[in-house]
Amino acid sequence: MNTANQSLKPVTTKINSEGNLEIGGCDLVKLAEKYGTPLYVFDETTIRTIANEYKNAFKDYPKVSMLYASKAFMTKAIVRILDEEGFGFDMVSGGEIYTAYTAGADMKKCLFNGNNKSYDELEMAVNLGVGLISVDNFLELALLNNAAKAADKKVDILLRVTPGIECHTHEYIQTGHLDSKFGFDLTQVDEAVELILEEYTNLNLVGMHAHIGSQIFETSIYYDEVDVLLKEMGRLKDKFGVELTHINLGGGLGIKYTENDAPPSIYEIAEKIITSIKDNASKYNVAEPEIHIEPGRSIIGKSGITLYTVGSSKQVPKGRKYVAVDGGMADNPRPSLYQAVYTAQVANKPDAELSETVTIAGRFCESGDILIKEVKLPSLEEGDILCFYDTGAYGYSMSSNYNRVLKPAAVLVNNAQSDIIINRESYEHLVSLDVIPDRLKK
Numbered sequence: 001m002n003t004a005n006q007s008l009k010p011v012t013t014k015i016n017s018e019g020n021l022e023i024g025g026c027d028l029v030k031l032a033e034k035y036g037t038p039l040y041v042f043d044e045t046t047i048r049t050i051a052n053e054y055k056n057a058f059k060d061y062p063k064v065s066m067l068y069a070s071k072a073f074m075t076k077a078i079v080r081i082l083d084e085e086g087f088g089f090d091m092v093s094g095g096e097i098y099t100a101y102t103a104g105a106d107m108k109k110c111l112f113n114g115n116n117k118s119y120d121e122l123e124m125a126v127n128l129g130v131g132l133i134s135v136d137n138f139l140e141l142a143l144l145n146n147a148a149k150a151a152d153k154k155v156d157i158l159l160r161v162t163p164g165i166e167c168h169t170h171e172y173i174q175t176g177h178l179d180s181k182f183g184f185d186l187t188q189v190d191e192a193v194e195l196i197l198e199e200y201t202n203l204n205l206v207g208m209h210a211h212i213g214s215q216i217f218e219t220s221i222y223y224d225e226v227d228v229l230l231k232e233m234g235r236l237k238d239k240f241g242v243e244l245t246h247i248n249l250g251g252g253l254g255i256k257y258t259e260n261d262a263p264p265s266i267y268e269i270a271e272k273i274i275t276s277i278k279d280n281a282s283k284y285n286v287a288e289p290e291i292h293i294e295p296g297r298s299i300i301g302k303s304g305i306t307l308y309t310v311g312s313s314k315q316v317p318k319g320r321k322y323v324a325v326d327g328g329m330a331d332n333p334r335p336s337l338y339q340a341v342y343t344a345q346v347a348n349k350p351d352a353e354l355s356e357t358v359t360i361a362g363r364f365c366e367s368g369d370i371l372i373k374e375v376k377l378p379s380l381e382e383g384d385i386l387c388f389y390d391t392g393a394y395g396y397s398m399s400s401n402y403n404r405v406l407k408p409a410a411v412l413v414n415n416a417q418s419d420i421i422i423n424r425e426s427y428e429h430l431v432s433l434d435v436i437p438d439r440l441k442k
């Protein structure tokens with residue numbers, strides 16, 4: 001059975017009676033007119049569809065919790081939708097914790113993760129009742145124990161480990177291999193466990209956490225990851241008599257960005273995970289654990305698109321044709337950061353013949369600000385609206401004000417209705433944190 005991460009577009013995408021692209025029952029050309037461009041558009045139906053695919057895929061293994069990896073894209077409205085779907089949140093900063101908390105997430109279902117959490121952030125997590133903290137290193141064990149002691153609480157923790165599994169994805173988004181900045185090396189786990197048992201009495205070790213990378217297409221990696229973690233559980237049980245109950249497998253499932261991508265379905269991933277638990281729990285003499293799955297990209301990447309307006313173009317004599325749009329690396333740094341590849345369609349003439357191969361350039365002052373190196377599109381004119389698919393993850397969340405360009409708005413579409421979920425920045429907002437010292441005032 002296919003799942004929505006395997007198709008190119010949000011599940012509600014179609015061409016409407018006016019010949020324009022439509023998502024969530026909303027005409028994309030009208031959205032561009034109403035809200036301006038660049039514009040991020042998120043399809044609520046796709047978010048909920050994929051969230052439910054995750055839940056269905058694991059329905060034969062009830063000891064599962066779903067956490068949405070907030071870093072992919074987080075706003076209060078997204079928190080509301082996924083909280084309604086029963087998800088907790090994987091959070092990596094005080095800002096993400098604050099967003100989840102103020103949007104009414106169930107903090108008990110949430111997890112705080114990250115390789116250099118500050119004392120203030122740990123204190124905030126403890127005080128707001130974040131259910132689990134994934135401890136990444138020795139310094140953090142000490143800091144968190146202090147924060148827990150100060151609050152007179154015992155906090156449940158996971159140990160973040162690097163399981164030594166390499167996956168074939170971009171180097172910058174691999175995280176599970178041994179030479180990684182994240183987590184304890186497996187050879188350091190015993191020392192950490194001894195410290196927790198003997199010294200850090202405000203910490204309650206319940207399990208282990210790993211995350212092996214992002215945009216993963218190989219299902220066998222999840223089988224291996226479960227194997228490594230269960231083996232470690234068995235070893236700790238024999239050596240220290242500690243019975244861990246939780247393993248958090250991270251996120252990472254890939255999505256289809258272009259026709260060349262063939263990611264596995266959510267069902268295939270779930271099957272590998274469950275099979276590995278069935279095969280390996282008895283082998284290592286441990287109880288079948290509670291598992292956590294933390295999808296980010298595979299939920300929100302597919303659910304979001306970006307609309308741009310076409311502006312100037314440049315035909316290099318005997319060379320390529322550059323067509324510039326009104327956004328670029330500040331609203332989507334992925335192409336310049338790790339050569340990410342996207343596909344696009346013209347929202348106001350999706351059916352027109354694909355007559356030219358062009359390079360879509362951003363508007364920012366960097367030669368590397370190219371959004372798509374080569375794409376076949378209808379002949380483009382100033383004012384055409386381009387729809388970039390699969391920009392929902394790591395777009396807005398990595399965006400910047402480079403060149404002092406305003407961050408775009410984001411709208412949520414559903415049943416022919418569109419609602420702002422992030423306002424477009426204004427120039428006043430842009431300078432609101434700037435301060436001119438008295439001696440420099442004019």
Ligand SMILES: *Cc1c(COP(=O)(O)O)cnc(C)c1O
Binds near residue numbers: 069113210
């Ligand atoms: C980034 C991250 C995720 C989400 O990864 P995706 O590829 O977006 O699914 C999940 N867990 C952890 C610990 C992460 O760092």
